[in-house]
Amino acid sequence: MGLGMNMGIDLGTSSVLIYVRGKGIVLREPSVVAINSRTGKVLAVGESASLMLGRTPEMVEAVRPLKDGVISDFKVTEVMLKAFISRVSTGFLARYFKPTIVVCVPTVITQVEQKAVEDACRRAGAKDVYLIREPIAAAIGAGIDITQANGSMILDIGGGTTDIAVISMCQPVVEESLKVAGDAFDQAIIKYVRRKHNILIGEQTAEDLKINIGCAYPRDAELSMEVRGRNLITGMPATLTLTSTEMLEALEEPVNQIFEGVHSVLERTPPELMADISQRGIMMTGGGTLLYGIDRMLEAKVGVEILIAEDPISCVAVGTGLALNIMDKFDALSG
Numbered sequence: 001m002g003l004g005m006n007m008g009i010d011l012g013t014s015s016v017l018i019y020v021r022g023k024g025i026v027l028r029e030p031s032v033v034a035i036n037s038r039t040g041k042v043l044a045v046g047e048s049a050s051l052m053l054g055r056t057p058e059m060v061e062a063v064r065p066l067k068d069g070v071i072s073d074f075k076v077t078e079v080m081l082k083a084f085i086s087r088v089s090t091g092f093l094a095r096y097f098k099p100t101i102v103v104c105v106p107t108v109i110t111q112v113e114q115k116a117v118e119d120a121c122r123r124a125g126a127k128d129v130y131l132i133r134e135p136i137a138a139a140i141g142a143g144i145d146i147t148q149a150n151g152s153m154i155l156d157i158g159g160g161t162t163d164i165a166v167i168s169m170c171q172p173v174v175e176e177s178l179k180v181a182g183d184a185f186d187q188a189i190i191k192y193v194r195r196k197h198n199i200l201i202g203e204q205t206a207e208d209l210k211i212n213i214g215c216a217y218p219r220d221a222e223l224s225m226e227v228r229g230r231n232l233i234t235g236m237p238a239t240l241t242l243t244s245t246e247m248l249e250a251l252e253e254p255v256n257q258i259f260e261g262v263h264s265v266l267e268r269t270p271p272e273l274m275a276d277i278s279q280r281g282i283m284m285t286g287g288g289t290l291l292y293g294i295d296r297m298l299e300a301k302v303g304v305e306i307l308i309a310e311d312p313i314s315c316v317a318v319g320t321g322l323a324l325n326i327m328d329k330f331d332a333l334s335g
Helices: 074-088 092-096 111-123 134-141 182-197 203-213 244-250 252-267 271-280 294-302 315-329
Strands: 006-011 015-020 024-030 033-036 042-045 060-063 100-105 128-133 152-157 162-168 171-178 224-231 237-243 282-285 306-308
Touching (some): 006 074, 015 315, 024 074, 024 315, 033 074, 100 315, 111 128, 128 134, 134 152, 134 162, 134 171, 152 252, 162 252, 162 271, 171 252, 182 203, 182 237, 182 244, 203 237, 237 244, 252 294, 294 306
Parallel strands (some): 006 100
Antiparallel strands (some): 162 171, 224 237
16 A cells, blocks of 8 residues: 555545544545636635635635536546645655545446546545445445445435445445435425525525424424525515425425435345345435434335434545455455
């Protein structure tokens, strides 16, 4: 591996997490870059750029360089990665030796998209680059021993994609990737408020609603939240109060799409591995698992116990970093 740092990167649509061997998670930042559209100058990267979303003057553009788990803007991704890697590359060895990087990618990714990730990492300063499928990284990070000849099912709900896989002996036996995840939840809320109330709300407001009163299963007690937006009929500022019951209705479609994905994977799972899953349950990881009641909804529909990882948001980054320790045992890593 060389003398450089070994790091795992969860290069997500919504956020980037970096795991460094021996240190754990050392960076957690939004996947956003603020650029002056007139000069091309980068103004901010990460959290500071995220605060500019929807609030910038015309000449300043806050860019999300990844879409649905893959790179949509190569140059901006390179700038973002270079900034993040530089922040965590401290110490004597980091000055003289380039890092070895493992990056997670969605289950379904083209050769062109794969090469874009590898090239962006190398141009950002990596010596060696390896790719690992997201559900495998999530399983490792959740503490599942994927080297065994048992069936383990992982459901990773990220920002841009939901990746589902049945894993045995370090390999995905059945897998599926959906372009429905946390960002789709936000968009579903925006569409619902627009359709039902003729009010346009921003992405940050939608995310706040999702976090505070959102649900995929009826809450024990009704919650409500006041939000502000623009009345689409008058064009004037508007205030309204939304309830958790409304959020349940707003999120029904994307949540059901995730259930359909889980159902599809289970239908294609060999009987022997299905028996393992019935006994051990389905492990959920990713930020999407924080949506209230999504585990209870899936458990009720699938009929299999749903388990949420101890630190679901960090699982992919941790697993990506830990994968270097067992890379000789499986070919989920490519470089």
